[in-house]
Amino acid sequence: MEETRDESKIKSSGNIKTITKKIIEFRDLRDWKQFHHPKDLAIGLSIEVGEILEHFRFKTNDEIKEYLKNSDDKKKLSHELADTLYFLLTLANETEINISKALHEKLEIIEKKYPIEKCKGKPHKYTHYEK
Numbered sequence: 173m174e175e176t177r178d179e180s181k182i183k184s185s186g187n188i189k190t191i192t193k194k195i196i197e198f199r200d201l202r203d204w205k206q207f208h209h210p211k212d213l214a215i216g217l218s219i220e221v222g223e224i225l226e227h228f229r230f231k232t233n234d235e236i237k238e239y240l241k242n243s244d245d246k247k248k249l250s251h252e253l254a255d256t257l258y259f260l261l262t263l264a265n266e267t268e269i270n271i272s273k274a275l276h277e278k279l280e281i282i283e284k285k286y287p288i289e290k291c292k293g294k295p296h297k298y299t300h301y302e303k
């Protein structure tokens with residue numbers, strides 16, 4: 173069955189709260205909460221990040237650019253990113269961390285650590301700019 177434009181739009185959007193709700197529904201319908209302890213979710217997150225890295229391993233930046241021009245390869249990478257988001261949002265949910273709030277807080281912290289006038293266009297760790 174072909175997907176309508178509206179259905180496609182719904183599937184490709186959503187805020188963090190909506191996506192988390194969908195993930196938790198998916199999880200609970202399968203009775204997987206029993207396996208979703210923070211440690212296991214963190215391990216799952218780490219494994220999925222590793223699966224992202226598999227797409228880039230042994231490739232130069234130019235080779236990665238070429239690799240991502242192939243829609244099948246890009247689709248596979250997109251699914252690994254989605255797996256990572258799945259575990260990240262489930263971990264945030266299980267630890268009762270508001271990930272949106274945490275992200276905003278963290279951005280405020282790193283804005284202070286990395287003042288634009290000192291670090292623009294430079295790759296150093298914040299301690300470099302404290303000197």
Ligand SMILES: [Mg+2]
Pocket residue numbers: 220223251252255
């Ligand atoms: Mg995966």
